[in-house]
Amino acid sequence: MVARKNLLILLLMPALMLACKSKKKVSLSGDDPVEINDFIEFFQPLQMPAVWSDSILLKKDADSLLISYKVFTQFVPDSVLAKTLGKNAKPKLYPFGKVAVKGGETYLFVKAVHNGKKTGFLLAFSKSNAFIAGMPVLQPDQSAATAQSVFIDKRLTINKSVMRRNPDGTFSDGKDVFVLNEAANSFMLIMTEALEDKVTELINPIDTLGRKHKLSADYANGKMNLVSIRDSRKPDRLTFFIHFENGDCNGELKGEAFLRGPNRAEYTENGDPCKLSFIFTGNSVTLNEEEGCGSHRGLRCSFNGSFARKKYVKPGSNKRSPNKK
Numbered sequence: 001m002v003a004r005k006n007l008l009i010l011l012l013m014p015a016l017m018l019a020c021k022s023k024k025k026v027s028l029s030g031d032d033p034v035e036i037n038d039f040i041e042f043f044q045p046l047q048m049p050a051v052w053s054d055s056i057l058l059k060k061d062a063d064s065l066l067i068s069y070k071v072f073t074q075f076v077p078d079s080v081l082a083k084t085l086g087k088n089a090k091p092k093l094y095p096f097g098k099v100a101v102k103g104g105e106t107y108l109f110v111k112a113v114h115n116g117k118k119t120g121f122l123l124a125f126s127k128s129n130a131f132i133a134g135m136p137v138l139q140p141d142q143s144a145a146t147a148q149s150v151f152i153d154k155r156l157t158i159n160k161s162v163m164r165r166n167p168d169g170t171f172s173d174g175k176d177v178f179v180l181n182e183a184a185n186s187f188m189l190i191m192t193e194a195l196e197d198k199v200t201e202l203i204n205p206i207d208t209l210g211r212k213h214k215l216s217a218d219y220a221n222g223k224m225n226l227v228s229i230r231d232s233r234k235p236d237r238l239t240f241f242i243h244f245e246n247g248d249c250n251g252e253l254k255g256e257a258f259l260r261g262p263n264r265a266e267y268t269e270n271g272d273p274c275k276l277s278f279i280f281t282g283n284s285v286t287l288n289e290e291e292g293c294g295s296h297r298g299l300r301c302s303f304n305g306s307f308a309r310k311k312y313v314k315p316g317s318n319k320r321s322p323n324k325k
Contacts, residue, residue: 036129043096052096052138052140058118085273086292091254093113096109096120106124119138119294133187162174174192206241215307216311224244226243229278236259248298251302263279264277275291285307289303
């Protein structure tokens with residue numbers, strides 16, 4: 001009897017070993033090719049509604065969860081990352097869960113870390129595991145007053161929300177709602193609710209800096225759209241501050257631009273994929289966003305645009321003399 005039992009165990013061992021081997025989780029951190037099924041299975045399943053907040057991007061990630069750029073781009077076009085992070089970016093990538101629709105598509109949430117900046121991407125794959133579309137859904141800004149979140153509900157709509165605490169203690173919120181358009185290989189915006197803006201006066205943080213350079217001035221396009229240029233600490237640079245509000249989309253950037261000619265300057269900085277050019281013509285400046293400025297603005301707008309030079313009025317020069325009646 002014992003001999004028969006031992007023989008049965010010996011016969012079953014290869015099958016048991018094969019089953020254990022098939023359940024072993026594949027590592028995606030190397031450069032070796034993997035199967036698409038292994039890639040998708042690497043993400044932990046979530047129930048709908050699935051919710052992610054910008055605070056999750058601050059979480060420290062285990063090295064065992066790292067997805068190498070080479071493996072990632074086997075299944076996802078590198079342009080999905082390049083549009084936001086810059087064309088040469090090769091970020092660290094981590095899986096943050098998936099939502100699988102029975103008999104339908106699968107959504108993957110991925111965290112990308114590049115030069116200290118963290119972005120959450122949503123990816124969609126067809127029921128045959130073919131890539132359909134991807135977009136950034138969480139891009140934390142530098143304001144402690146705002147909080148972002150994204151969730152997929154049971155109707156398969158993707159809700160991207162932002163909430164802001166106003167200086168008076170009240171809260172404003174806004175959201176964009178997307179659905180997957182598989183035929184067009186894209187996420188389609190179906191509804192937007194603009195973030196209510198209670199700011200009525202724009203504060204220029206570099207207003208007190210010198211303006212001796214011929215290009216130093218304020219350039220505006222409406223009350224809340226400003227390109228402010230001031231002298232810099234070195235003669236080959238200009239200090240700048242940009243703020244724009246375009247409907248439900250806004251952006252802001254402050255830094256130094258290098259002079260590339262008498263009427264041209266360029267912003268580029270180590271650790272920031274953003275590349276922005278300033279073209280000065282007559283009494284205006286035109287901004288051209290050349291690549292990777294998504295971390296400084298909303299998803300559906302850009303820094304591109306023209307701004308007219310404002311006439312400079314020295315402080316106190318418009319005050320009426322006390323002797324005049």
